[in-house]
Amino acid sequence: MNFKNILSETSNGIATITINRPEKLNALNKDTINELHQAVKKADEDASIRAIILTGSGEKAFVAGADISEFSDFSVSEGGQLAAQGQAVLFDFIATLSTPVIAAVNGFALGGGLELAMAAHFRIASENAKMGLPEVSLGLIPGYGGTQRLPELVGKGRAFELIMTAGMIDANKALDFGLVNHVVALEELLPFTRTLAEKIMRNSPMAIAAAISAVNAGYEVGENGYDVEISEFGKCFGTADFKEGTQAFLDKRKAAFTGK
Structure with a gap:
């Protein structure tokens, strides 16, 4: 299967899916969301794959957000459809997948990027990672599950603060909040995540x-x-x-x- 915006490789029962739009800091657009769905679905249907790792290309960003140029002129109905389709095709799809999905957060995870990471079953962050939901600074709210999953992970008060201020937190604060499970050096991120995936793979x-x-x-x-x-x-x-x-x-x- 050929992809334009992502890379997908399998090794020793682990599928690593990388969002690969470095010139856009791996921002999510419609095509990327659809490609991610296809790659995750294919991995889930392959009995030899026991774990899936999601990450971003380069050292700057996991996913820096949604591609705003795609929806800046949307109407009310188009905006609602954008959120509904995105949740169904990718974010809810990942959250309920039967194959474990781990997000390896390398760099910025903002807006839709943090929502993608939160849809995974758990998250590992590199020391340079920064996370936030800045949508209110654009006159929007998180639309890919952020208002629901962030309170589940960090609590209602912290979620309100992060959403209302449109602020970012660093990896150590995310660890303190319970948003990520571990923080490691950038060069250790994928090896460490694979080690956890291998532990999962020993089980039923x-x-x-x-x-x-x-x-x-x-x-x-x-x-x-x-x-x-x-x-x-x-x-x-x-x-x-x-x-x-x-x-x-x-x-x-x-x-x-x-x-x-």
Whole structure:
């Protein structure tokens, strides 16, 4: 599959998808969002891929925001459609993906870039990373899930402050807020993220997918996370991974999970 705005490579069961628009600081436009959807979908459908890493090209930016030139003249209905399509095609799609997605945040993650990172299951940042949602400085609000996912991660008060001031925080403040899980040197970002992906890959893909479903349910309106947990827990007993995992434990050996 040929892409114009992203790079996608697979190695040892890990798919690394890189937003590659360095001249635009990797800003998201419609084509890039669609390409990311295609690449993530393809990786998720490949049983040999057990983890996905999202990152940006270069050393300056993960994604510096949305490509404002694409929507500066949009009407009310066009603006609503832009947000709805973007959430459905990419941001919600990633958040509910059964394959773990880790954002390796290298540099600026602003606006849609931070929203993309927040849609991932968790985030690792380089020491030079800076994050924020500056949309109100443009007369907008975050439209790709930022008003929902940021409070979930950092709390309502901190989310309001970041959104209302349109300010940026550095990597260490993001770590303090719980927005990212780890901060490492830029040259260590991808190796460190791959090490975490490899740890994930030792475990049951079926169980991980079930855990993603259960955790997400706790944040969905109208869903009872405990009920989903019970249901997903029960389903695990019908998988080959469960049989392999428990037998390996009893045999005192490492499990060889197949994701079935």
